[in-house]
Amino acid sequence: MTRDDAALRALQRIPYGLYVIGSLHEGVPVTMIGNWVTQVSFHPLCIALALEQDSRMRMFVHASGVFSLNILPSGGTEIAKKYLKGPAAEGGAIGGRGFAAASNGAPFLRDASAAIACKLLHEVEAGDHVVVFGEVVDAVVSSDDEGVLTLRETGWHYSK
Template identity: 25%
Template sequence: MSAIDKLYGPVTIVTVNVEGKMNGITVAWATRVSWHPKIVAVSIGKTRYSRELLDKADKFAVCIMGKGGREVAEYFGTVSGRNVNKFEKISYELSKSGLPIPSGTIAYLECKKTNQVEAGDHIVYFGLVEEEKVLKNEPPLVFGEGQIL
């Protein structure tokens, strides 16, 4: 185990709805980067299908998963939207701006994509938080050292 694996992150599902195509990707590399205004950053592998969608998207949602969302997070984190419509099997609601919010979400942020930066084998997308909602007041699942805790 390397030191960088000790950098635990929240288990989130980043969702988009681009030209009627909905998808979500499990992301542990998500963090706040500004308070005024509220800005978050999510790091997406260059080879992910979500990267193609996020490049086209003007907004995305960061859905923070609670203990009831473990299986959903595992599903969204192991299959690709390139081959499967992940939302076919999973129940969800639509946010104010039409972004899918999967079951198991305890809180979510609706973000306007502001810019993106290449970082090695990932792209970091920055989102200005336009709406936020807490659905359940409990702690998030966290990911570190190769597992969801």
């Protein structure tokens, strides 16, 4: 096994959740499936996401200065599929599913067991991704079930 193969296999063992990232495109709520997400600060509460340099979501977050993190319940693979193509809001729904606007306008999905809305703080280029740091400005917990959809549970992989 080459060093690069070993590195990729090792990296694939880092456990991740499987989330729906939200933002705004010219005021319209938009979404994207993502897994490279982490909390990075307690005071203030901050999280970071890695977004593909050339992705639409990267442009939407850069332009709007807002994003949301929607946490899906364990067992939610079929729900996550609804967001695989990155649907935008249409007729009051996203991918046919309900949502509400967070205080900054980013979408909080009805499918999420909890969701966090952030204002963009920093963007740091990291190879083929941009790490966006956001301060938490709004949050909702809509279920006491703490089981979270994981990347492993979906059987999906994030690869190029």
